[in-house]
Amino acid sequence: xxxxxxxxxxxxxxxxxxxxxxxxxxxxxxxxxxxxxxxxxxxxxxxxxxxxxxxxxxxxxxxxxxxxxxxxxxxxxxxxxxxxxxxxxxxxxxxxxxxxxxxxxxxxxxxxxxxxxxxxxxxxxxxxxxxxxxxxxxxxxxxxxxxxxxxxxxxxxxxxxxxxxxxxxxxxxxxxxxxxxxxxxxxxxxxxxxxxxxxxxxxxxxxxxxxxxxxxxxxxxxxxxxxxxxxxxxxxxxxxxxxxxxxxxxxxxxxxxxxxxxxxxxxxxxxxxxxxxxxxxxxxxxxxxxxxxxxxxxxxxxxxxxxxxxxxxxxxxxxxxxxxxxxxxxxxxxxxxxxxxxxxxxxxxxxxxxxxxxxxxxxxxxxxxxx
Numbered sequence: 001x002x003x004x005x006x007x008x009x010x011x012x013x014x015x016x017x018x019x020x021x022x023x024x025x026x027x028x029x030x031x032x033x034x035x036x037x038x039x040x041x042x043x044x045x046x047x048x049x050x051x052x053x054x055x056x057x058x059x060x061x062x063x064x065x066x067x068x069x070x071x072x073x074x075x076x077x078x079x080x081x082x083x084x085x086x087x088x089x090x091x092x093x094x095x096x097x098x099x100x101x102x103x104x105x106x107x108x109x110x111x112x113x114x115x116x117x118x119x120x121x122x123x124x125x126x127x128x129x130x131x132x133x134x135x136x137x138x139x140x141x142x143x144x145x146x147x148x149x150x151x152x153x154x155x156x157x158x159x160x161x162x163x164x165x166x167x168x169x170x171x172x173x174x175x176x177x178x179x180x181x182x183x184x185x186x187x188x189x190x191x192x193x194x195x196x197x198x199x200x201x202x203x204x205x206x207x208x209x210x211x212x213x214x215x216x217x218x219x220x221x222x223x224x225x226x227x228x229x230x231x232x233x234x235x236x237x238x239x240x241x242x243x244x245x246x247x248x249x250x251x252x253x254x255x256x257x258x259x260x261x262x263x264x265x266x267x268x269x270x271x272x273x274x275x276x277x278x279x280x281x282x283x284x285x286x287x288x289x290x291x292x293x294x295x296x297x298x299x300x301x302x303x304x305x306x307x308x309x310x311x312x313x314x315x316x317x318x319x320x321x322x323x324x325x326x327x328x329x330x331x332x333x334x335x336x337x338x339x340x341x342x343x344x345x346x347x348x349x350x351x352x353x354x355x356x357x358x359x360x361x362x363x364x365x366x367x368x369x370x371x
Contacts, residue, residue, distance in 0.1 A: 012089065012099060013087045015087055015091070016088070018049075018053060019047055019051060019059040020058060020059070022045055022081070023143075026079055026081075026145060028134075030133040033133040034077045036077060041065045041066070042066045043063050044063070045062070046064070047059065048060040048061065048080075053090065053091050054091045054096075055092075056088070056092070056105070056107070056265070057083055057090070057097075058085060059082075059088075060080065060083070061081045062079075063079050064077070079145055079148060081146070082143070083141050083142075083144075084111060084142045084144060085141040086140070087140055087141070104187045105265075105266065108179070109181060109265055109266065111142050112179040113129075113179075113267050114130075114146075114264070115135055117175075118172060118177070121171070121172070122167075122168045123167075123168050124167045126259060127160060127161060127164020127167075127168075127259045127261070128259075129264065130255075130260050130261065131146065132144060132145065132146055133145040133146065146262065147255060147260075149254070149260045150254045151250055153252035154249075155287045157252060157254060158279055158297065159296060159300045160259045161247075161259050161261060161279075162276050162301050163301065164261075165244065165261065166304035166310075167304050167307070168242070169272070169305075171308065172241075180267065181245070181269070183232065185235060185270070185271075186231045189226060189331075192334075194331060195226070196221055199221045199333060200218060202334070204337040204340050205337065207340060208336065208337055211348050212348045212349070213340070213348070214352055214355065214356055217355050219359075220330075220333070220355075221333055223362060224330040224362070225371075226330065231327045234370050238319070238324070239271070239272045239312055239316065239317075240271060240272065242267060242269065243267065243270025243274050244264065244267055244275045245266035245278075246263050246266055248282035248283075249282060271320040271321075271323070272312070273301060273320045274321065274324040274328075276301035277297075277298075277325035277361075279297060280297045280325075281325055281329055284350075284353050284354050284357050285352075285354060289353070290353050298318060302314050302318070305317065322367055323366060332355060333358070336355060
């Protein structure tokens with residue numbers, strides 16, 4: 001069922017096609033950050049993704065340099081550029097960017113993050129945000145030029161990223177910026193338009209169960225909390241820290257020996273532990289069973305909080321990690337039902353593992369206590 005986009009304004013500018021004209025040569029700030037490039041360097045730009053207008057950006061490119069005298073390593077120089085702007089909000093009713101700086105999905109938040117102290121301060125050695133070489137405003141666009149990161153992350157890199165993020169959250173506990181997002185999870189659930197009765201009546205259930213989906217997931221649907229006001233109230237009781245909100249393994253990678261985190265478009269205040277739980281749900285069933293992944297990342301996160309000087313109760317952190325993700329991830333059942341007939345056979349076990357993790361979170365003692 002399509003989501004109703006109640007936030008779309010008739011005053012928003014028309015959206016041009018993605019992958020419009022792009023520079024032939026990166027801005028000077030990028031060139032300064034890439035020793036070895038010069039006037040004789042030839043640049044090639046390659047697109048990432050298709051032309052679909054649903055994406056909340058104007059395109060992502062990789063620029064690769066072929067210098068006449070490469071460094072001894074022989075590795076070509078490269079940089080990524082992500083186009084943002086009020087005319088590149090996308091059309092997906094849930095994920096599209098918004099023109100209002102107060103909205104959790106304001107289109108300008110990622111560039112604001114990279115231009116702030118948060119991108120470079122508070123990070124312990126070995127884990128950091130991606131380096132931003134330049135923010136280039138032109139023709140109604142804001143192009144964000146970033147270092148190239150090798151993604152997606154393996155499980156060991158995810159563990160390191162989770163611990164590094166925890167340390168950064170402690171170090172930035174007092175950070176204040178007017179552009180940081182607020183109320184992200186309740187707003188996201190509202191935009192999903194979840195309705196438990198409608199989900200239970202979805203015609204794909206028989207096919208999904210026949211293909212291996214756990215029929216007990218229907219009980220999880222019946223018990224979902226979908227009211228944004230109730231979700232907001234449940235989350236207000238937890239400590240809040242700076243939260244990435246899109247912390248999954250495709251946004252975690254490496255540059256040399258460093259673990260690097262990208263895509264800070266939603267960063268803001270959120271319940272402690274949320275990112276660690278979201279990552280666990282994302283990678284559940286790939287390299288390890290869901291419960292093992294959850295325990296591994298929860299331990300890495302809590303240990304790093306303690307080492308960084310977190311003075312709060314770790315039992316509260318664990319409840320926050322569980323509750324915030326149980327409240328956020330209920331939409332995944334609707335998503336699987338909408339695509340189940342098109343899923344290849346080898347995708348069913350992974351989908352089932354993720355949904356069972358959601359059901360276990362929702363029925364957990366931590367969630368019961370939060371309610």
